[in-house]
Amino acid sequence: MKFFNELDAILGHSTMEQGSKSDNDESERPPEWTEAKSEKDSIEMPGDTGEEDSVSNMSEDLQVADIKKVSDSEIPEDEGDIANSTTAALEATQIKKETIDIDDDSISTTSEDRSCTPVAKRMVGTDNHIPLEEAQNHFKVITVNDTGAGKHWSDNEVRALINIWSDEKIQQMLEGATRNKEIFEEIARRLMKRGIDRDWKQCRTKYKNLKYEYRALQKENEHLGNPRRKMRFYDEVDSILRRQPLGPSSWGCESSSLLSVGDVTANTGSLSIKRKTWNDEVSPVPLKKSASENTILHFQKLLTERVHTVTEGKKLLLERLCKQEEMQDLNGTQLYADPSAIQQVPAPAPAAMAPAASDLKLGKKVNEGKTKEVYELPDMPGCVLMQSKDQITAGNAARKDRMEGKAAISNTTTSCVFQLLQEAGIKTAFVRKQSDTAFIAAHCEMIPIEWVCRRIATGSFLKRNPGVKEGYKFYPPKIEMFYKDDANNDPQWSEEQLIEAKFCFAGLTIGQTEVDIMARSTQAIFEILEKSWQPQNCTLVDLKIEFGVNILTKEIVLADVIDNDSWRLWPSGDRSQQKDKQSYRDLKEVTPEALQMVKRNFEWVAERVELLLKTKSQGRVVVLMGSPSDLSHCEKIKKACATFGIPCELRVTSAHKGPDETLRIKAEYEGDGIPTVFVAVAGRSNGLGPVMSGNTAYPVVNCPPLSADWGTQDVWSSLRLPSGLGCPTTLSPEGAAQFAAQIFGLNNHLVWAKLRSNMLNTWISLKQADKKLRECTL
Secondary structure (H helix, E strand, O other), X not given: OOOHXXXXXXXXXXXXXXXXXXXXXXXXXXXXXXXXXXXXXXXXXXXXXXXXXXXXXXXXXXXXXXXXXXXXXXXXXXXOOHHHHHHHHHOOOEEEEEXXXXXXXXXXXXXXXXXXXXXXXXXXXXXXXXXXXXXXXXXXXXXOOOOOOOOEOOHHHHHHHHHHHOOHHHHHHHHHOOOOHHHHHHHHHHHHXXXXXXXXXXXXXXXXXXXXXXXXXXXXXXXXXXXXXXXXXXXXXXXXXXXXXXXXXXXXXXXXXXXXXXXXXXXXXXXXXXXXXOOOOOOOOOOOOOHHXXXXXXXXXXXXXXXXXXXXXXXXXXXXXXXXXXXXXXXXXXXXXXXXXXXXXXXXOOOOOOOOHHHOOOOOEEEEOOOEEEEEOOOOOOEEEEEEOOEEEEXXXXXXXXXXXXXXXXXXXXXXXXXXXXXXXXXXXXXXXXXXXXXXXXXEEEOOEEEEEEEEOOOHHHHHOOOOOOOOEEEEEEEEEEEOOHHHOOOEEOHHHHHHHOOXXXXXXXXXXXHHHHHHHHHHHHHHHHHHHHHHOEEEEEEEEEEEEEOOOOOEEEEOOOOOOOEEEEEOOOHXXXXXXXXXXXXXXXXXXXXXXXXXXXXXXXXXXXHHHOOOXXXXXXXXXOOHHHHHHHHHHHHHHHHOOOOEEEEEOOOOOOHHHHHXXXXXXXXXXXXXXXEEEOOOOOOHXXXXXXXXXXXXXXXXXOOOOOHHHHOHHHHOOOOOOOOOEOOOHHHXXXXXXXXXXXOOHHHHXXXXXXXXXXXXXXXXXXXXXXXXXX
């Protein structure tokens, strides 16, 4: 590199006579130095993280800006041509930002803003390095980052994040969690409540970066002096990590901030700063005996003038920005300084972005069980908060232990299971997951009966039924009920006992109809979950559930929880691999190691239960209509397919008038490998269905739009088919969609669950209609 010695002298790393070191010298440098990339025309220094959503806020971070070319003149070929050396030394040097990727699952923390960490940079064309903090003493290019709502964090956003971080519950969860995605999802929800739109990855990255910078400053404190001058929000982070309360003074808007020459864009309302580059003309430096000294002096003088000019202007800008933020959020600093004040300030939030459990106004405790607590929600009439505990029990609490993290695991399992059942069409009390350890549910008066559905004989059933071997399978599943009475070890009841008890909850008397509905629902729920676990190669052995009466709708719904305490799960059908609470019941002695084994089983289930909401199976329905006049009939088929979650496409083709086009369309859908069911919609003489059936191995169903005049004659073209064709006919558009769903349901548990739920709901509606009719008659 030409003029290396002159630039090297400016940056203070070595004298002009010092030579370059070899590549082998790199191994002797401190291992904590990270090496920036070097290109022919650029010097790269560490800047932002690799994630585009994780960038330092406006004035807290020291970053390196792009220094554009000052002149378009060429670099002189002759090193002795000192007259052009000044210009050449100033041009063609561009400092780029180097992305540093952060692994989302990594435990380590990588700072977005590396101004205080021992980082080295490489000079172009050499292997010489200097520490970044040392280089900053000589060459300090400082920047103001974007303060808008884009990828950069504004001061108020960082204050809000730190305030949420200061919550004692959040700190406890962060300290005890190994998988913290849900914690940061909760933090993102709290930010959304305050009008700050950040996803969980951005929150986690910013949290890591703040901790990294703080710890780096602690380690380098002896060399850096006052760390508050090097890191924004140092006092706030220090208070959190030292477990000291945050004072109101911690949230003031700092007027003295780091500013820079480079790309600056501050979008706050109508206030903005355009990009400023160094494009002024540079006057030639008179030749003297020591040209290098002239180069150094001129470069330093020019740099100082530029930085000073821009700094003065941007200090004024920053003060205006701070004042503007204070006017826009007049109570923001007081609110963020006092976490308890958050509950007192109403803030609009989208329905899907509910406030955290700690932000909800809790009413009186409705009930408390062995593993959960139930609270009223005054701001949500008809709803309660179900708060799980880190407690595991067995034998009606004869054995009871604290298992750290169980509340979050159970809440995840319950939320996923109830979501699966709700999407299938089962009526449940579940409203939404509220936090890591709580969910919101409809307020129900609980029916004190545990309903148990068994596919395989095991556990207490063998004790109550001597002679039955473990592993005996029930077809259909066997239904049992147990009255909830801990003092008597939950005795088994019969239907007759339940009916004669004449329970009344929320104004609904439990009679024969209600008992039948609960029994039928128990079987359907078990079969849906059994089918859902099959793709995971896991056998659902039995299931325990409870029902309640919704105090608002007066109807029976699935309530309470369904977690790993509620079932037996045998991977590959092997009891020795059981992952449920039975592994805790079977412990001869409860030790910390044994509890860790039980916890791993519960985590295994919680991880896989989320997969129940997805399916790898694909499928679609393609409706072929013989004429555009049949469109309304086809739209009904498409609408019915949507209720089962099956994509549907509509095409127009005539097997009589364009058989070649019909077969071309058929080949188009056969060629992409997606399982397809064809529905042929053709009136009068239906040639579309039979032609398709005779030329494809995919299922074809006829659904002719019959008219009142000729329907009795036209239908025979769909019913009377040549031999070798299997093309069923249904006249109902909804029936055609259901036929397709039954085909896809063989390999898609989500579609099958909707079909099974439809069967249950149809049966329940008939049962209730019969009850109302009898009541009217009587």
